[in-house]
Amino acid sequence: MPIIYSVVARGTVVLSEYSSAAGNFAQVAKRILEKIPSSPDSKMSYVYERHIFHYCVYDQITYLCMADEAFGRRVPFAFLEEVRKRFKATYGERGLTAHAYSMNEDFSRSMSKLMDYYSNDPEADKLNKLKAEVDEVKNVMVDNIDKVLARGERIELLVDKTENLNQNALKFKKSSTALKRAMWWKNVKLMLAIVAVVLIIIFFIVMFSCGGITFHGCRGK
Secondary structure, eight states: OOOOEEEETTTTTEEEEEEEEESSSSHHHHHHHHOSSSOEEEEEEETTTTTEEEEETTTTEEEEEEEEGGGGHHHHHHHHHHHHHHHHHHTTTTGGOTTTTHHHHHHHHHHHHHHHHHHHOHHHHHHHHHHHOOOOOGEEOOOOOOOOTTTTTOOOEEEEEHHHHHHHHHHHHHHHHHHHHHHHHHHHHHHHHHHHHHHHHHHHHHHHHHSSSTHHHHHHO
C-alpha cells in the first residue's frame, strides 16, 4: 500500500494512528514529531530512505503520514487534508486537551478507510486534481530527514510488507486456480467435441456400409 502509516498528534502526544504494515515507522514518526513546531500552521515533507514523511500542522494538531517515495506528494497531502477535515468534524477542539490515544479506537478506523481509498482507488487522484481547495504541493518544501535528526537520533526505517505480499500472493493463487479451472473445462469440452465428431463419422460409415439409414443390409446378415 503506497500510504503505509498515518498519525494524528498534538505535539508528541499521539491521539490516533494506523499502519497497514508492520515496521518501526511509528518510532521514527515520534522522533519527527519531536522536531515539528506546533505553531504556526505549516506543511513539509521529509525524505527518509525510500519513503517520505509528509505532514501538515493546523491549529496545533499535526497530521502526518508515511508513503512510498514513488507515490509522489499530491495524493498523500490530499489524504492528510481529508483526515484533518474528518478529525475536525468529529472532535472539534477536543484534540487540544485529549489524552494520548484517547481517540484511537474510533478514528483509526476512519484513517484505515481513507488510507485504503487514497492508496488504491485511481479516482482519488483524479478527484484531487479538480479540488481547488487543496493547495499546490509544489510549494511544499521537501528536505532530507538528516536536516532535523541528529546522527544519534536517526533510526533505520524497517517496513515489513509481508502482509501486503501475502494478499498479493493470495490474489495470484486465486487467479491461477481460476485459470487452471477454465483451461480444464476448455480441454474437457475439446475432448467431448472430438469424441462426438468421431462417433458421427463412425455412424455415417456404418450407415453407408449397411445400405442406408434403415441399416437393412446389415440386418439381413
